[in-house]
Amino acid sequence: MMKKIITSLLSMVIILGLAACGNSASQSAKPSTEETNESKVEGNKVLVVYFSATNTTKGVAEYIANGLNADIYEIVPKDSYTEADLDYNDDNSRSTMEMNDPDARPAISGSVKNMEQYTTVFIGYPIWWGEAPRIINTFVESYDFSGKTIVPFCTSGGSGMGSSATNLEELTSGAKWLSGRRLNGSDSQDTVMEWVNSLGLKFES
Ligand SMILES: Cc1cc2nc3c(=O)[nH]c(=O)nc-3n(C[C@H](O)[C@H](O)[C@H](O)COP(=O)(O)O)c2cc1C
Numbered sequence: 001m002m003k004k005i006i007t008s009l010l011s012m013v014i015i016l017g018l019a020a021c022g023n024s025a026s027q028s029a030k031p032s033t034e035e036t037n038e039s040k041v042e043g044n045k046v047l048v049v050y051f052s053a054t055n056t057t058k059g060v061a062e063y064i065a066n067g068l069n070a071d072i073y074e075i076v077p078k079d080s081y082t083e084a085d086l087d088y089n090d091d092n093s094r095s096t097m098e099m100n101d102p103d104a105r106p107a108i109s110g111s112v113k114n115m116e117q118y119t120t121v122f123i124g125y126p127i128w129w130g131e132a133p134r135i136i137n138t139f140v141e142s143y144d145f146s147g148k149t150i151v152p153f154c155t156s157g158g159s160g161m162g163s164s165a166t167n168l169e170e171l172t173s174g175a176k177w178l179s180g181r182r183l184n185g186s187d188s189q190d191t192v193m194e195w196v197n198s199l200g201l202k203f204e205s
Pocket residue numbers: 051052053054055056057058086087088095096125126127128129130131155156157158159160185
């Protein structure tokens with residue numbers, strides 16, 4: 001009788017033990033599924049890049065990044081632009097000379113970490129003489145954008161994007177450039193996000 005009780009207790013322990021094993025096996029399977037999901041999310045990340053000499057484009061870039069919960073990267077010139085550098089009435093100012101030279105490539109301080117994780121990159125800049133500042137050329141030539149979607153945007157004193165974005169597009173290869181948008185520094189976050197949402201982009205961040 002005693003032997004029978006011990007035997008059945010033992011078999012219960014074994015069954016419970018197996019059940020527990022089964023549990024831990026299914027639990028250990030879960031993190032690996034999550035890892036897969038996580039890497040999928042990482043592969044669809046958005047980066048909002050901007051250059052802003054007087055903070056107008058910066059405000060719009062922040063609206064987009066906040067609205068999408070995306071990463072943001074400021075293009076910081078190695079030599080920052082002084083007020084004199086930005087004087088478009090002066091033929092000899094730094095900005096005038098750079099814009100008169102299509103090959104000018106002002107140096108950037110720092111770089112984007114792990115650009116490969118982003119599939120969509122917004123690129124924002126002020127219009128200078130109807131174009132993107134040459135430092136944007138430096139930026140787009142510094143990375144491999146193939147397979148990525150690029151969304152240009154700009155602010156200006158009144159000019160539209162003109163051919164600024166199509167000229168930048170020529171400096172990249174294999175990227176899908178969407179038609180961009182000029183925004184006003186005074187546009188609200190809602191106005192900015194209405195445009196962003198109208199692009200119908202599918203991304204997770
Ligand atoms: C060197 C220079 C050239 C500019 N050229 C133009 C232009 O061609 N058309 C225009 O509408 N605004 C022009 N602007 C005005 C800027 O595009 C506008 O103030 C912009 O919103 C500034 O953005 P930021 O504050 O992000 O630098 C120019 C400004 C500078 C400094």
